[in-house]
Amino acid sequence: MSRAGTLGELRASGWESRPVKEEVRTNAIARIAAGHEIVPGLVGYEETVLPQLENALIAGHDVIFLGERGQAKTRIIRSLTGLLDEWSPIVAGSEINDDPYHPVSQHARHLVMERGDDTPIEWVHRDRRFGEKLATPDTSIADLIGEVDPIKVAEGRYLADELTIHYGLVPRTNRGIFAINELPDLAERIQVGLLNVLEERDVQIRGYKIRLPLDIMLVASANPEDYTNRGRIITPLKDRFGAQIRTHYPLDVDVEMGVVDQEAQPVSGNGLHVDVPRFMTEIVAEMSQQARRSPHVNQRSGVSVRLSIANYETLVANATRRALRNGEHEVVPRVSDLDALVSSTAGKIEIETLDDGREEQVLERIMKASVLEVFRSRVPPEHLGGVVKGFEDGLVVHTGEDVPAQQYASLLQQVPGLRDVMADLGVGESPAAVASSVEFVLEGLHLSKRLNKDAVGARALYRSRG
Numbered sequence: 001m002s003r004a005g006t007l008g009e010l011r012a013s014g015w016e017s018r019p020v021k022e023e024v025r026t027n028a029i030a031r032i033a034a035g036h037e038i039v040p041g042l043v044g045y046e047e048t049v050l051p052q053l054e055n056a057l058i059a060g061h062d063v064i065f066l067g068e069r070g071q072a073k074t075r076i077i078r079s080l081t082g083l084l085d086e087w088s089p090i091v092a093g094s095e096i097n098d099d100p101y102h103p104v105s106q107h108a109r110h111l112v113m114e115r116g117d118d119t120p121i122e123w124v125h126r127d128r129r130f131g132e133k134l135a136t137p138d139t140s141i142a143d144l145i146g147e148v149d150p151i152k153v154a155e156g157r158y159l160a161d162e163l164t165i166h167y168g169l170v171p172r173t174n175r176g177i178f179a180i181n182e183l184p185d186l187a188e189r190i191q192v193g194l195l196n197v198l199e200e201r202d203v204q205i206r207g208y209k210i211r212l213p214l215d216i217m218l219v220a221s222a223n224p225e226d227y228t229n230r231g232r233i234i235t236p237l238k239d240r241f242g243a244q245i246r247t248h249y250p251l252d253v254d255v256e257m258g259v260v261d262q263e264a265q266p267v268s269g270n271g272l273h274v275d276v277p278r279f280m281t282e283i284v285a286e287m288s289q290q291a292r293r294s295p296h297v298n299q300r301s302g303v304s305v306r307l308s309i310a311n312y313e314t315l316v317a318n319a320t321r322r323a324l325r326n327g328e329h330e331v332v333p334r335v336s337d338l339d340a341l342v343s344s345t346a347g348k349i350e351i352e353t354l355d356d357g358r359e360e361q362v363l364e365r366i367m368k369a370s371v372l373e374v375f376r377s378r379v380p381p382e383h384l385g386g387v388v389k390g391f392e393d394g395l396v397v398h399t400g401e402d403v404p405a406q407q408y409a410s411l412l413q414q415v416p417g418l419r420d421v422m423a424d425l426g427v428g429e430s431p432a433a434v435a436s437s438v439e440f441v442l443e444g445l446h447l448s449k450r451l452n453k454d455a456v457g458a459r460a461l462y463r464s465r466g
Contacts, residue, residue, distance in 0.1 A: 003087065007100050008117030010089055017101045020084070020129075020175050020215050021060040027083045028057040039079045042072060043262060044255040045247070049076075052245045057083065061242025062198055062218040064183065064233075070304025071247035073221040077132075077179045080219065084126035088175065092120035095167050096174040096212070097129065104174070104212050129176030131169050135186035141193045144168045146205045165205055170197060174214045183220040184233050191237045194218070198240035249292060249305065256285035256308055264309050266316035267331070272323070274316060274331040277427050277436050279378050283338070284311045286370035291349050296362045298350035307348040314344040323432070326404045332432035335439040336400055338367055339458060368447055375444030379424050386417020387441060388450055391464040399439050400459035405431035408438045 098108035149166035318340035
């Protein structure tokens with residue numbers, strides 16, 4: 001569809017101006033009525049965060065999201081641009097997206113006054129109507145609101161001329177959505193500068209007798225601990241947000257697995273066939289859930305969903321490396337690959353101890369607890385008798401990175417009860433799938449105290465407890 005090029009053509013087209021919050025409200029209502037998601041691809045917030053967000057958008061509120069790291073706060077905020085109209089007209093050359101019907105900057109006012117219906121119009125995409133600032137202690141009012149531009153003064157303009165203003169991020173996001181991440185990190189004296197933006201809907205730039213009536217939707221994020229740790233949100237500013245929405249980590253393993261399935265980007269290509277058994281994905285997700293419940297992990301710091309994603313990708317990467325070294329093309333992660341997760345886990349959780357070596361012990365405990373939890377939920381105890389009996393009859397099994405998958409496949413003939421257990425796990429009988437299932441079952445039996453395990457480095461030996 002052709003778009004108007006002048007103010008007169010815009011009026012003739014029937015385009016109507018509306019405040020940004022009304023624009024967001026209308027588009028949100030249309031999306032909800034059509035059964036579409038307000039924030040596409042968001043897992044685990046269907047009954048908690050999203051209903052609150054929908055209420056805030058319909059009510060036309062400014063919003064602050066409170067939550068620990070890795071809870072999709074920034075993702076939600078950035079997705080709100082999808083609720084703006086795809087294209088919007090502005091006065092040509094405007095730095096602050098002037099509404100052609102209601103210009104506020106001197107440039108736009110004078111242009112409309114001089115040209116009338118011949119005023120040139122530009123169209124901006126909704127992505128250009130989103131502004132974002134990570135709050136840091138050195139952020140200034142000039143960054144957010146604006147300041148004198150010495151270059152424009154040097155060009156010959158008078159200092160009092162409004163055209164010498166270099167607009168900050170907030171005015172430049174006029175008629176759009178402006179986001180401030182980690183709001184408590186913003187110095188309190190700078191937070192005061194946002195009070196007018198939220199209540200009176202304008203900004204005042206020092207040294208100029210001007211008032212810019214801006215049209216902005218303000219969205220912010222903060223970690224709840226920041227109220228006391230690094231800074232705080234001043235009470236008058238907090239009071240001006242219409243909605244405060246608390247985000248959270250996945251409430252159960254299934255939701256955590258859903259996030260991993262959606263976000264993880266494991267190895268692919270190079271002639272390799274990657275197949276991750278569901279029980280291995282569940283172990284990865286359970287590790288994050290266990291870490292969030294562990295008294296040895298700093299819960300104020302939080303355990304991000306990024307832990308599950310990074311662990312999953314590392315698990316597949318290690319399984320790929322192992323398969324390549326063994327000359328195999330089928331990549332199926334095993335329990336012995338879990339040792340590689342130390343590198344992807346250590347940097348994402350904070351252990352509540354100063355003792356040397358204690359961190360490795362905590363991670364090992366979390367890993368074992370996760371394997372045992374999944375084992376108990378996946379494998380019925382009555383199907384394990386035949387496997388345990390095979391070990392009581394003298395069976396000994398070696399596992400490890402250097403053990404090829406084909407060596408595990410021979411166990412199907414030696415231990416008849418193993419097929420029933422594999423049926424419970426829902427995996428096939430390819431050598432790589434058998435190897436993964438065998439290691440999982442053996443480790444589960446060991447953690448259940450039904451088998452003994454002798455571990456040396458990356459290798460392990462499972463035998464009867466007798």
